[in-house]
Every structure is written in structure tokens, then in C-alpha cells.
Amino acid sequence: MALRPVRPRSDLPLAVDPSSRFLGWITALMAFLAALALAGAMLVSDMAQRWDSGLAGGLTVQVAPMPGAPVAPLDERAEAALTVLRSTPGIGSATLLSGGEIARLLEPWLGSGASDPLLPMPRMIDVVADGPVDIAGLRLRLASAAPGATLDDHAVWLADLRSFAGAIRLAALGVVVLIGAAAVMTVVFAVRTGLAIHRPVVELLHLMGATDRYVSRQFERHVVSLSLRGGGIGLLLAGGTMYGLHRASQGLRASLLPDLALEPWQWVVLLLVPAALALLALATARWTVLRTLESMP
Amino acid sequence: MIRFENVGLRYGTEAEVLRDISFTLQPGSFHFLTGASGAGKSSLLKLMYLAHRPSRGLVTLFGRDMAMVTRRDLPELRRQIGVVFQDFALLDHLSALDNVALPLRMAGTPEADVVAHCSEILRWVGLGNHLHAKPSTLSGGQKQRVAIARSVINRPRLLLADEPTGNVDDGIGMRLLYLFEELYKLGTTVVIATHNEALIRRFDHPRLHLDNGRLMVLPARGRVELRAKDARANDSAWE
Ligand SMILES: Nc1ncnc2c1ncn2[C@@H]1O[C@H](COP(=O)(O)OP(=O)(O)OP(=O)(O)O)[C@@H](O)[C@H]1O
Ligand SMILES: [Mg+2]
Numbered sequence: 169m170a171l172r173p174v175r176p177r178s179d180l181p182l183a184v185d186p187s188s189r190f191l192g193w194i195t196a197l198m199a200f201l202a203a204l205a206l207a208g209a210m211l212v213s214d215m216a217q218r219w220d221s222g223l224a225g226g227l228t229v230q231v232a233p234m235p236g237a238p239v240a241p242l243d244e245r246a247e248a249a250l251t252v253l254r255s256t257p258g259i260g261s262a263t264l265l266s267g268g269e270i271a272r273l274l275e276p277w278l279g280s281g282a283s284d285p286l287l288p289m290p291r292m293i294d295v296v297a298d299g300p301v302d303i304a305g306l307r308l309r310l311a312s313a314a315p316g317a318t319l320d321d322h323a324v325w326l327a328d329l330r331s332f333a334g335a336i337r338l339a340a341l342g343v344v345v346l347i348g349a350a351a352v353m354t355v356v357f358a359v360r361t362g363l364a365i366h367r368p369v370v371e372l373l374h375l376m377g378a379t380d381r382y383v384s385r386q387f388e389r390h391v392v393s394l395s396l397r398g399g400g401i402g403l404l405l406a407g408g409t410m411y412g413l414h415r416a417s418q419g420l421r422a423s424l425l426p427d428l429a430l431e432p433w434q435w436v437v438l439l440l441v442p443a444a445l446a447l448l449a450l451a452t453a454r455w456t457v458l459r460t461l462e463s464m465p
Numbered sequence: 466m467i468r469f470e471n472v473g474l475r476y477g478t479e480a481e482v483l484r485d486i487s488f489t490l491q492p493g494s495f496h497f498l499t500g501a502s503g504a505g506k507s508s509l510l511k512l513m514y515l516a517h518r519p520s521r522g523l524v525t526l527f528g529r530d531m532a533m534v535t536r537r538d539l540p541e542l543r544r545q546i547g548v549v550f551q552d553f554a555l556l557d558h559l560s561a562l563d564n565v566a567l568p569l570r571m572a573g574t575p576e577a578d579v580v581a582h583c584s585e586i587l588r589w590v591g592l593g594n595h596l597h598a599k600p601s602t603l604s605g606g607q608k609q610r611v612a613i614a615r616s617v618i619n620r621p622r623l624l625l626a627d628e629p630t631g632n633v634d635d636g637i638g639m640r641l642l643y644l645f646e647e648l649y650k651l652g653t654t655v656v657i658a659t660h661n662e663a664l665i666r667r668f669d670h671p672r673l674h675l676d677n678g679r680l681m682v683l684p685a686r687g688r689v690e691l692r693a694k695d696a697r698a699n700d701s702a703w704e
Pocket of ligand 2: 506627
């Protein structure tokens with residue numbers, strides 16, 4: 169398949185330049201990469217947000233059975249932990265999970281054996297913070313009041329995860345910016361080549377009274393049509409790729425990853441990729457032509 | 466309309482191709498431009514259609530001193546000049562109609578008018594059946610007529626033709642000259658460079674004659690008697 173411009177009449181035979189086809193495919197490739205990078209950034213944002221809303225402010229205290237150790241029975245220790253928690257500033261509520269709930273949480277790891285009453289089950293306390301909590305202080309008090317209690321602080325690794333997601337997002341946006349820069353350079357190159365190849369025609373147009381803007385419009389139309397179509401092809405390819413990834417992610421057993429699916433508004437953002445490329449190409453072509461022609465007699 | 470005062474032109478560091486050229490063309494005049502091959506006819510026309518700037522001297526066009534004209538002003542001035550280039554300078558990838566349309570499109574004429582005007586003038590020069598033909602499929606004389614149609618499509622104030630009859634036989638050459646006469650009668654200032662003495666003799670116009678880089682203005686000499694026969698040729702249909 170050749171990306172040969174279906175051409176509207178142009179005073180310059182740009183459409184048959186060898187650089188035209190090359191420009192179309194390059195644009196397709198750039199749109200493909202930019203769309204994937206953008207989609208990646210948006211998916212990572214979504215993921216980070218879901219982790220946030222699922223886990224933010226969430227703490228879990230686990231009180232482990234300690235058979236043989238000289239400590240109070242498990243339930244007493246759990247009660248003690250609850251008391252400590254409820255008296256800690258910044259903690260909104262602390263609820264002891266029932267055995268059934270714990271079994272359900274453990275099922276993915278232990279299978280149906282999780283509900284075996286003979287299995288020594290830890291006690292779990294779900295804690296919801298509604299303000300800043302002095303985690304270190306809480307740990308100390310828990311340790312003395314309820315030996316065997318561990319505080320599982322999601323906030324710490326959540327923060328790590330969040331900054332990691334931020335880094336990924338930044339990298340993806342950086343890729344998009346680099347692609348934009350590459351697009352600009354490609355258009356500058358193609359336009360300069362076109363001007364050089366068609367210099368006699370450009371001179372003739374000038375002699376007939378063409379303004380520089382008239383000449384640059386020929387180039388603008390050309391690069392806009394090429395980048396819209398190249399960008400469209402790239403976007404289609406990116407859409408296909410994302411659909412494939414989506415299907416593959418559904419096949420994963422563990423739902424560690426959230427669904428790799430974009431929201432409708434995010435698809436609209438991706439649709440803007442070819443449009444943005446076309447706009448960039450237009451501005452670049454105009455700037456390049458006008459600047460180059462300034463130096464012509 | 467055009468005024469040259471002590472104009473000289475040199476290409477690069479070569480000797481001057483044109484020397485001490487001084488003349489004035491009144492609005493609505495018709496001149497032939499003659500001289501041996503290499504005498505500088507094309508060069509002089511290029512000065513007139515603002516393709517070159519003189520190496521020295523003063524060129525005044527439409528009352529404006531060309532030395533004071535900036536690059537930005539050129540398109541506006543050039544649009545008032547119709548040029549038939551020595552090699553036609555048609556754009557090969559455009560149809561006859563699109564070639565003729567160039568000056569109109571540059572001037573921003575509405576597309577419907579562009580097509581109407583261009584088809585009309587092409588029919589008028591006898592190319593009604595070749596509106597969408599590419600120049601490469603046209604004969605020399607047909608290309609010449611496309612070039613001429615393009616030069617007159619926007620009713621220029623000044624028409625400059627460089628050997629417009631160079632590639633055609635005297636019959637077609639004669640018809641083309643009648644076309645220029647029509648424009649001249651409508652008020653256009655016309656300058657036609659040609660080698661063709663036979664044609665010049667049949668039309669009653671003064672000449673600018675270049676010899677060794679210098680210019681002489683020769684008055685009209687009166688028409689020869691072939692006039693009546695040519696007039697009939699003009700009336701008959703093109704081709
Ligand atoms: N672009 C150029 N660079 C250098 N020299 C040139 C250039 N154009 C023309 N000349 C020289 O200027 C002189 C006049 O050329 P010009 O084309 O004006 O002659 P002409 O009268 O139109 O000839 P012809 O009747 O063959 O068309 C010639 O000696 C030619 O070699
Ligand atoms: Mg010449």
C-alpha cells in the first residue's frame with residue numbers, strides 16, 4: 169500500500185515528490201508511537217487513581233497467632249489492639265474482620281483450605297484513617313499492648329507506587345514531546361527539499377505575482393493532508409495494538425492489573441493525535457517556507 | 466508606464482549585457498523588441514517584469530521607482546504584468562485550464578469565476594477541446610496559446626511577450642499577433658520581443674532595437690499591403 173496523496177490540485181507537484189510518501193509513513197509511525205505513549209500515560213494515571221481510592225487512608229493491623237509463646241490469647245490481644253487504635257488521633261474507625269472475611273481475603277493464596285477451622289487464623293483489623301496518623305508511635309504502642317500485632321501501612325508503598333506512576337507518566341509525555349520534535353524536524357526537512365526541488369516553479373509563481381503566503385499555502389495543504397492521513401493510519405494501528413493488549417490482559421489469571429481499557433474521553437484524546445500532528449505540520453511548513461523564501465530574490 | 470534611465474545590467478562579473486538603456490513607453494503603446502540572438506532582448510524584458518534588478522540606472526514602472534520597491538511590494542506589481550515566457554514556462558503537472566488559472570487564483574478570484582473565465586479564454590484561443598490536457602500532450606503552438614491565455618487572463622496593464630511566435634509557423638504567429646493587437650486596443654501596453662522580421666513588417670508599430678547592448682527606438686514604418694489577407698486569416702477559426 170502506498171501512501172500516495174489523493175491530491176487536490178496544487179500549483180507545486182509536491183504530491184509526486186519521493187519525500188511525500190516517506191513523510192506520510194513517518195507521520196503514521198509517529199502517530200502510532202505518540203498514541204501508544206499517551207494511552208500508556210492515561211492508563212497509568214487511571215491505575216494510580218484506582219490504587220489511591222482503594223487504599224488511601226487504609227491501614228491494616230494483623231494480630232498473628234503465637235502458639236506456645238507466653239502471651240495473652242489471640243482474641244484478647246486483638247481487643248487490646250482495637251483499644252489502642254480507637255484511642256489514636258487521626259483514626260476514624262477500626263473494625264475487626266470476621267473469620268469468613270479473612271478466609272475470603274486469603275482464598276487466592278490458600279484455596280478452599282482457607283476456611284479450614286483448624287487453620288490458625290490471624291485476626292485482622294481494618295483501619296480507616298481520617299487524618300494524619302503518627303505511624304511510628306502507633307507501632308510502638310501496638311507492640312507493647314498487643315504482642316504479635318503488625319501494622320501494615322499501605323501508605324508507604326502506595327506513595328512509592330504513586331511516584332513510580334508519576335515517573336512513567338512523565339516519561340510517556342516526554343516521548344510524546346520528542347515525537348512532536350521529530351515531526352517538526354521531518355516537516356522542515358521535507359519542506360526544504362520540496363522548495364529546493366521545485367525552486368524553478370516557485371520562482372515562476374513569484375514572477376506571476378504569487379506572494380510568499382500563497383506559496384506556503386501549497387506546502388501547508390500538502391503536509392496537512394499527508395499528516396492527517398498518516399496520523400489516521402498510525403492511530404488505527406495504535407487502536408489495534410491496544411485492543412490486543414486489552415484482550416491479552418483479560419486472559420491474566422490474577423487481576424493484579426486493572427483492565428487495560430480506555431474511557432471514551434480518552435479515546436477522544438487519542439483522536440486528537442493526528443489533528444495535533446497536522447496542526448504542528450501546518451505551522452512548521454508555514455514557518456519554514458516563509459523563512460526560506462525570505463532569502464530568495 | 467515604463468521608464469528606463471541609463472540602465473545597465475551585468476550577470477555576475479561579466480561585461481554588461483545591457484548598457485546605457487534609456488527609453489520611455491507610454492501607457493497603451495505597442496512596441497516590438499528586436500535584435501540578434503544574444504543581444505539582450507530577454508534580459509531587457511526580465512528587467513521589465515521585475516525578474517532582475519538593474520546593475521545601475523533607474524527603472525520606473527507604473528510610476529514607481531523600482532529601487533525603492535521592497536520584496537513585499539513585488540507581488541502586487543507583478544500581478545499587473547502579463548508575461549509570455551520564451552519557453553512558455555507552463556507547469557507540466559497542471560492542465561491547460563489550471564495553468565491559465567494561476568494568476569486568477571493568486572489574486573483570490575472565486576473558484577467558479579476562475580473556471581468560467583479560463584474556459585472562455587481557452588475557447589477563444591481555440592483550445593476549447595483541450596481544457597484538461599496536460600502541456601506535455603499539446604503541440605508547440607498549442608502550448609504557446611496556453612501561455613498567452615495565461616498572460617492575459619487577468620487583464621494586465623503591461624503585457625510582455627518573449628518570442629511568442631518563436632516555435633510556430635507564420636500563419637499561427639500572425640494569429641497570435643492579432644490577439645496582442647486586440648489587447649492593445651483595449652488599452653494594454655504591449656512589448657513583444659521577436660526575430661521575425663516578416664511579422665514585424667505586417668504590423669504598424671515602433672520598435673525597440675538592441676544592438677551590442679545598446680538600445681535604439683525606431684518609429685513605425687507603415688503597414689505593408691498584406692494586411693487585408695491577414696485580417697481574413699484572423700477571422701477564420703483557429704485550427
Ligand atoms: N542568467 C544569465 N547568466 C549569465 N549570462 C546570461 C544570463 N542570461 C543571459 N545571459 C547572457 O546575456 C546575453 C543576452 O542574453 P539574452 O537571453 O537577453 O539574449 P536574447 O536577445 O534574448 O537572445 P535570444 O534571441 O537568443 O533569446 C547573452 O550573452 C547571454 O549569454
Ligand atoms: Mg531571449
